[in-house]
Amino acid sequence: MNELTLTLIRVAFLAVLWLFVIAAIGVVRTDLSGNSGGRSRAARRQAQAPRAAAKPQRARRGQPHVLVVTAGSLKGTTIDLSEQQITLGRANDATLVLNDDYASSRHARIFPQDGQWIVEDLGSTNGTYLDRQKVTRPTPVPAGVPVRIGKTVLELRR
Amino acid sequence: MSSVATSEDATLGGMPDSPMAMPRGRRRTEAVMLVFAVALVAFAYANVGFGLKGSLPSGMAEYMIAFVVLLAGAHLAVRRLAPWADPLLLPLAATLNGLGIVMTYRLQEVGRDGNPGSMSVPLSSSATLVQIVYTAIGLGCFVAVLALVREPRVLQRYTYIFGLVGIVLLALPALLPAGISEVQGAKIQIRLGGFTIQPEEFAKLALGVSFASYLVTKRDVLSLAGRRVLGIDLPRARDLGPVIIVWAVSLLLLVFESDIGTSALFMGLFVAMLYIATQRTSWLLIGFVLFVAGAYSASKLFAHVGERFQIWLHPFAGQNPFNNAFQLVQGIYGMASGGILGKGLGGGQPYLTPLVQSDFVVTAFGEELGMTGLMAILLLYGLIVQRGLATSLSVKDPFSKILAGGLAFMLALQIFVIVGGVTRLIPLTGITTPFLSQGGSSLVASWILIALLMRLSDTARKPPPQPIQDEGMTQVVNLS
Numbered sequence: 263m264n265e266l267t268l269t270l271i272r273v274a275f276l277a278v279l280w281l282f283v284i285a286a287i288g289v290v291r292t293d294l295s296g297n298s299g300g301r302s303r304a305a306r307r308q309a310q311a312p313r314a315a316a317k318p319q320r321a322r323r324g325q326p327h328v329l330v331v332t333a334g335s336l337k338g339t340t341i342d343l344s345e346q347q348i349t350l351g352r353a354n355d356a357t358l359v360l361n362d363d364y365a366s367s368r369h370a371r372i373f374p375q376d377g378q379w380i381v382e383d384l385g386s387t388n389g390t391y392l393d394r395q396k397v398t399r400p401t402p403v404p405a406g407v408p409v410r411i412g413k414t415v416l417e418l419r420r
Numbered sequence: 421m422s423s424v425a426t427s428e429d430a431t432l433g434g435m436p437d438s439p440m441a442m443p444r445g446r447r448r449t450e451a452v453m454l455v456f457a458v459a460l461v462a463f464a465y466a467n468v469g470f471g472l473k474g475s476l477p478s479g480m481a482e483y484m485i486a487f488v489v490l491l492a493g494a495h496l497a498v499r500r501l502a503p504w505a506d507p508l509l510l511p512l513a514a515t516l517n518g519l520g521i522v523m524t525y526r527l528q529e530v531g532r533d534g535n536p537g538s539m540s541v542p543l544s545s546s547a548t549l550v551q552i553v554y555t556a557i558g559l560g561c562f563v564a565v566l567a568l569v570r571e572p573r574v575l576q577r578y579t580y581i582f583g584l585v586g587i588v589l590l591a592l593p594a595l596l597p598a599g600i601s602e603v604q605g606a607k608i609q610i611r612l613g614g615f616t617i618q619p620e621e622f623a624k625l626a627l628g629v630s631f632a633s634y635l636v637t638k639r640d641v642l643s644l645a646g647r648r649v650l651g652i653d654l655p656r657a658r659d660l661g662p663v664i665i666v667w668a669v670s671l672l673l674l675v676f677e678s679d680i681g682t683s684a685l686f687m688g689l690f691v692a693m694l695y696i697a698t699q700r701t702s703w704l705l706i707g708f709v710l711f712v713a714g715a716y717s718a719s720k721l722f723a724h725v726g727e728r729f730q731i732w733l734h735p736f737a738g739q740n741p742f743n744n745a746f747q748l749v750q751g752i753y754g755m756a757s758g759g760i761l762g763k764g765l766g767g768g769q770p771y772l773t774p775l776v777q778s779d780f781v782v783t784a785f786g787e788e789l790g791m792t793g794l795m796a797i798l799l800l801y802g803l804i805v806q807r808g809l810a811t812s813l814s815v816k817d818p819f820s821k822i823l824a825g826g827l828a829f830m831l832a833l834q835i836f837v838i839v840g841g842v843t844r845l846i847p848l849t850g851i852t853t854p855f856l857s858q859g860g861s862s863l864v865a866s867w868i869l870i871a872l873l874m875r876l877s878d879t880a881r882k883p884p885p886q887p888i889q890d891e892g893m894t895q896v897v898n899l900s
Contacts, residue, residue: 272764275467278794282460
């Protein structure tokens with residue numbers, strides 16, 4: 263067997279050895295439950311997609327990016343706005359838990375839609391007011407306009 | 421307001437309830453990778469034949485058929501006994517085991533059939549066959565462990581029995597007369613008739629299990645913080661007991677068996693598991709300082725330990741390359757002559773290094789496969805370790821967590837100690853390279869380790885039992 267053939271065999275073996283290593287790493291990559299969460303790549307991509315889409319929207323000028331409590335027992339509290347809705351009420355699972363006797367446990371929610379924030383009353387006892395106007399159906403909230411729930415007043419700020 | 425209604429759906433379900441991807445058994449992937457592994461080993465085997473004689477080696481078909489049958493048996497057993505286990509552990513270990521058999525064959529042929537070279541301790545002409553028999557025993561133990569240990573929790577019941585077995589196995593060679601146990605100045609073997617057993621290989625596993633179940637019960641105490649020094653929470657002085665005991669035992673090993681490798685392995689295993697259990701960095705620091713201080717003073721106090729340090733620091737000084745450091749120096753020259761792409765299997769002169777079949781098998785691969793091949797082999801080990809650590813992260817029960825992490829770390833540490841030793845990163849110690857070294861004890865113990873990792877990963881990845889009643893399935897049944 264001549265030198266050239268042997269060299270070719272030698273290099274070919276190293277190539278196959280590395281191919282095996284790469285194949286094994288490929289298996290690790292596609293492995294589902296290896297990464298403790300047990301979520302598939304597709305699921306992760308789905309979860310990332312809205313975040314990626316929301317980024318440029320939030321960065322756009324003129325969009326409110328913070329919710330501020332301007333009056334009531336929680337005065338001074340701020341909540342950074344994301345693509346998630348914000349629920350308001352006395353229930354413990356609300357985003358903003360209101361310590362307010364006039365608020366219902368699930369009082370109202372504020373959620374984004376088409377670059378606007380919408381306030382919706384969730385059937386509260388004492389009602390939600392958008393700048394003195396009672397909210398009877400989902401209504402867009404412009405920045406700087408006070409939303410009143412019981413003794414608590416909130417507004418969106420840029 | 422329909423537009424809002426639709427948006428409501430979008431926001432309420434903003435994170436569409438992506439069904440938790442069900443973990444599925446990956447046995448088919450395992451089978452494919454096993455076929456790849458067998459092909460790789462066959463290629464290596466053929467390569468040795470071409471390198472030595474220019475033709476396919478005799479007996480290749482029989483050996484490969486035996487290898488395939490053994491692996492097929494193991495794969496079928498895994499399908500039955502651990503269907504959810506990690507798909508990579510078996511193929512990776514099989515590849516390394518196969519490469520070890522190939523290297524044994526290559527070294528067995530040295531000086532036979534007109535092949536060049538001669539070895540200081542020549543392998544018998546049946547060494548390859550014996551290695552395959554050891555592989556069969558190893559895979560037999562692999563299946564037996566999977567069959568006997570159906571739940572990792574079973575092992576937790578025997579904390580102190582495993583501890584005792586481990587200590588006895590470690591101490592046995594030191595207590596036996598040198599005629600039975602001494603080899604190359606280190607007392608690590610038991611010779612029984614024609615057999616030699618290295619009990620430390622099995623002691624490691626028993627102690628690993630014992631440490632894990634001990635730490636599960638004691639970790640709350642051990643993680644209590646004591647004084648804070650230099651930004652590190654030191655443990656309370658009274659909790660230092662266990663670590664001091666292990667340190668003392670590992671030093672006794674160092675002194676009476678002259679075995680730095682096992683001593684480091686033993687101490688490292690305990691400290692790493694302590695760290696996994698308590699998540700306190702201070703334990704790592706304490707363990708490292710204790711070990712280095714102990715090893716340093718031992719090197720000053722005991723001649724045979726000191727000699728190891730001399731060889732490590734000055735292998736090329738004076739007469740060292742020709743007597744004390746001969747083996748280390750030959751190994752380094754071997755790897756140097758291999759270079760980047762190696763001499764090709766069967767093309768180098770690994771037989772110049774004494775004991776190349778056991779302690780220095782890494783340098784034989786370094787010479788014949790070059791740095792490229794050695795890196796790939798180290799990556800194969802790295803992947804096994806990675807799978808072990810991934811198992812440790814995903815498994816719920818704390819005992820399994822500590823055990824999986826400890827076993828993975830033990831493998832990593834053993835590779836580090838031997839590869840670091842032959843490349844002069846740390847003092848050389850005579851421990852085996854798992855799967856690659858010729859010899860039975862190490863191979864069987866390594867397969868048991870893989871079996872334990874498979875069992876743990878099977879537990880980690882098994883889907884939870886389906887609830888009998890699902891709330892979502894509640895229906896209104898018309899009774900009238």
